[in-house]
Amino acid sequence: MYGRKVKLRFLFIILILFSLILSTFLILKSLEENVVYFQSPSDIKLLEEFRDKKIRVGGMVKENSIKVSSEKINFIITDFKNEINVVYSGVIPNLFSEGKGVVAEGYLKDRSFFKATKILAKHDENYMPPEVKAILEEK
Amino acid sequence: MLSSVIGYYSLIFGSFISLVIIFFSVQNFKNSKILDSKILLFSFLQLVLVFVSFLCLIISFVNSDFSNETVFNNSHTTKPLFYKITGTWGNHEGSLLLWLLVLTLFIFIFLVKSKSQLKKYRILTVIFQQVIIIGFFTFLIKTSNPFNYLFPIPKEGLGLNPILQDPALAIHPPILYLGYVGSSIIFSSALAATTVNYINNNWASHIKSWVLTSWIFLTLGILLGSIWAYYELGWGGFWFWDPVENVSLMPWLALTTLLHCILVLEKRSLFKSWIIILSIATFALSMCGTFLVRSGILNSVHTFANDPERGLFILFFLFLLISISILIFLVFHKSDNKKLSPIFFLSKETSIVINNWFMMYFLSVVLIGTVYPIFLEAISSQKISVGPPFYNKLLIPFLIPFLIFMAIGPRLRWIKSELKDKLSLVALLIISVLFSFLIVRNFNTNYLLNSILIGSAFYLFFITVQDFFIKKNKRFSQNIAHFGFSLLILSILLNSIFSTEIITNLKVGESYIEDDLKIEFKDLDKENKKNYISFTGTFYIKDKSSNNILNPELRIYNQPNIITSEADIKITLMQDNFITINSVKNEDYFNVRYLVKPFMLWIWISVLLVSLGGLISLFNKKYEK
Numbered sequence: 001m002y003g004r005k006v007k008l009r010f011l012f013i014i015l016i017l018f019s020l021i022l023s024t025f026l027i028l029k030s031l032e033e034n035v036v037y038f039q040s041p042s043d044i045k046l047l048e049e050f051r052d053k054k055i056r057v058g059g060m061v062k063e064n065s066i067k068v069s070s071e072k073i074n075f076i077i078t079d080f081k082n083e084i085n086v087v088y089s090g091v092i093p094n095l096f097s098e099g100k101g102v103v104a105e106g107y108l109k110d111r112s113f114f115k116a117t118k119i120l121a122k123h124d125e126n127y128m129p130p131e132v133k134a135i136l137e138e139k
Numbered sequence: 140m141l142s143s144v145i146g147y148y149s150l151i152f153g154s155f156i157s158l159v160i161i162f163f164s165v166q167n168f169k170n171s172k173i174l175d176s177k178i179l180l181f182s183f184l185q186l187v188l189v190f191v192s193f194l195c196l197i198i199s200f201v202n203s204d205f206s207n208e209t210v211f212n213n214s215h216t217t218k219p220l221f222y223k224i225t226g227t228w229g230n231h232e233g234s235l236l237l238w239l240l241v242l243t244l245f246i247f248i249f250l251v252k253s254k255s256q257l258k259k260y261r262i263l264t265v266i267f268q269q270v271i272i273i274g275f276f277t278f279l280i281k282t283s284n285p286f287n288y289l290f291p292i293p294k295e296g297l298g299l300n301p302i303l304q305d306p307a308l309a310i311h312p313p314i315l316y317l318g319y320v321g322s323s324i325i326f327s328s329a330l331a332a333t334t335v336n337y338i339n340n341n342w343a344s345h346i347k348s349w350v351l352t353s354w355i356f357l358t359l360g361i362l363l364g365s366i367w368a369y370y371e372l373g374w375g376g377f378w379f380w381d382p383v384e385n386v387s388l389m390p391w392l393a394l395t396t397l398l399h400c401i402l403v404l405e406k407r408s409l410f411k412s413w414i415i416i417l418s419i420a421t422f423a424l425s426m427c428g429t430f431l432v433r434s435g436i437l438n439s440v441h442t443f444a445n446d447p448e449r450g451l452f453i454l455f456f457l458f459l460l461i462s463i464s465i466l467i468f469l470v471f472h473k474s475d476n477k478k479l480s481p482i483f484f485l486s487k488e489t490s491i492v493i494n495n496w497f498m499m500y501f502l503s504v505v506l507i508g509t510v511y512p513i514f515l516e517a518i519s520s521q522k523i524s525v526g527p528p529f530y531n532k533l534l535i536p537f538l539i540p541f542l543i544f545m546a547i548g549p550r551l552r553w554i555k556s557e558l559k560d561k562l563s564l565v566a567l568l569i570i571s572v573l574f575s576f577l578i579v580r581n582f583n584t585n586y587l588l589n590s591i592l593i594g595s596a597f598y599l600f601f602i603t604v605q606d607f608f609i610k611k612n613k614r615f616s617q618n619i620a621h622f623g624f625s626l627l628i629l630s631i632l633l634n635s636i637f638s639t640e641i642i643t644n645l646k647v648g649e650s651y652i653e654d655d656l657k658i659e660f661k662d663l664d665k666e667n668k669k670n671y672i673s674f675t676g677t678f679y680i681k682d683k684s685s686n687n688i689l690n691p692e693l694r695i696y697n698q699p700n701i702i703t704s705e706a707d708i709k710i711t712l713m714q715d716n717f718i719t720i721n722s723v724k725n726e727d728y729f730n731v732r733y734l735v736k737p738f739m740l741w742i743w744i745s746v747l748l749v750s751l752g753g754l755i756s757l758f759n760k761k762y763e764k
Contacts, residue, residue, distance in 0.1 A: 016496075019496060019500070023500050023503065023504075026533060027503065027504055027507050027533060030529055030532050030533050031507070031508075031511060031525065031529065033528075033532075034525060034528045034529035034532065035512070035523040035524070035525055035529070036523060036524045036525070036526055037522070037523050038522035038523060038524065056522075056524065066723065066724045068644055068724060068728040069644065069728075070643060070644050070649070070728070071643065071644070072644075073644070073723060090642050091375075091642055091719075091721075091730065091732050092721050092723055092730040093721070094702045094703055094721055095702070096723075097724065098724065
């Protein structure tokens, strides 16, 4: 009886260790594939190569740059050093407007052209996404 | 003016009472056999003082007393009365005061409700709880005093963020807080019980009501936040793996695990150390959530003010509490290996262990996904975000075995069990998978995974339905909660597979046509309301089976000057038709978003069913032995 109990406990510990290792491996692997990096227009200018991976671009929407048509909107994101053209078709958050901070998520087509799949909503007129704030403070 | 003074001083008095209570508690701990009635009296007094303070803040808000800085920052004379009142806890200072109020309320209720428990245990719980209460008093008075005086007195306030002016959000914080703060009682009580070696089945059945209560409130609080994000933020979904959502999900996962373990402790006196760890973890995760949300690290509507001092304080306090609790756990906890009760492989205990593994896995995935970006930024200043694909990929495959175990587990007995009707169990599984294959086969993407996934959800569904009939209400509460969960997973899956979305930019008079669907932007009406201007669109929407007229609204608030979109949703039993509009750069074009979301109503209903299960268990304790 005693031997059986020890065996059970041993099996239990092995199972726990095994599942721990498995889950750590899975989580790390999935993290590597699925994180989205945040970059400013200047960062993008400096990119050596760009892969077909989702990124976020943040900065200010340039004044007089928004153009609306029935299928899409075009605008320019600037960090006052460099800028990037964005094309987007999708939901436009309430607080999206010229001269305000913005974070766009999507794919880089080339060094100055970005196809956004999502524009992130901010929640408050005074509020600036921390990433964008950091960029603007750097300049 | 006067109310601010009264509010402030009752807060100060309240904090001193903590010291008085601790003094009497320490004195009472050794000296007498019964609990000193002074402790109860002073706990009540403290509750009254904090309540008065909270009431004063509400009065300041109702009277638009702008000599109070909190009121000035978050209110406005033109705001409707209802939102003046709810605005009290719609900001950082007020919500913390509410948190404190619930803390003092709960310890008072605990004292009243725990008369049959060990005296030393009760006193220690009070002491631990008072330590937390002192922490919150200090935090409130030092860094976020809700009664700061402004001079000269401003004529007008800055206003409440319009997206918070909503009935669901008016009650979302109090409900969620009841859940969070309930976990603090579990935490204090677990530590107290460890210290006096009182972790046994008596304690388990007593603390179970607290676990259930906070679990129910946390569930409902998350539900309300989710419903609000669906219609008010116009997100058009119910869960986005946003860090702010995750920080409420993590304590929920820990609490759910704890709920299952408490049952084992109650019936079989097992898992003692694990339960203490879970109690500590639940509270730590609740506090962690507060820290992340309040410190301004996370980008969200809950970030009221980015004051690093506040974040630091919570972080320090959290660190202190966790260190104390780990110390207590290591010093006082004796595991009783001698009387190890036998467990057999096929038993209810094992099924709960399996449940725990899965829950811990889900919890670590959410935790890593939420915290990793913050750490990476702190270490390498690289900014990343972790989105839904991460969670979907890691969680969904594991949902399949989880659901199957969830179906079979409750059918097992304690200690040693046999699986009856193996044949019918297997047959039902095959039927469920085939059934779901028929549903998803017309959809090309990933139908193998989808049909197995939906199959296992259907399996849980069928089994729980079957249980309703054969078990004669014996475990009715568990049954209904699991049934609700199967319904939740089913509606979520079907919803995500069959949802359709159309986004387009339209001018008044234009139409969008695709296949059988026609969206016609008929008209736009302007109307002046008390604190906003409203633009209401009229849309004729025609598809294969139905004709709908929907009226989404765009509101331009005066103070603060913010535009919000109010979705118009036609809710039916089988699907929601959801439309929002938004203006773009004051041009004639409106950004129109039209969604058809099947089974949306069922997601809300099923979460209600899950918490109903908890409620039944709470009021039905004797019956369910």
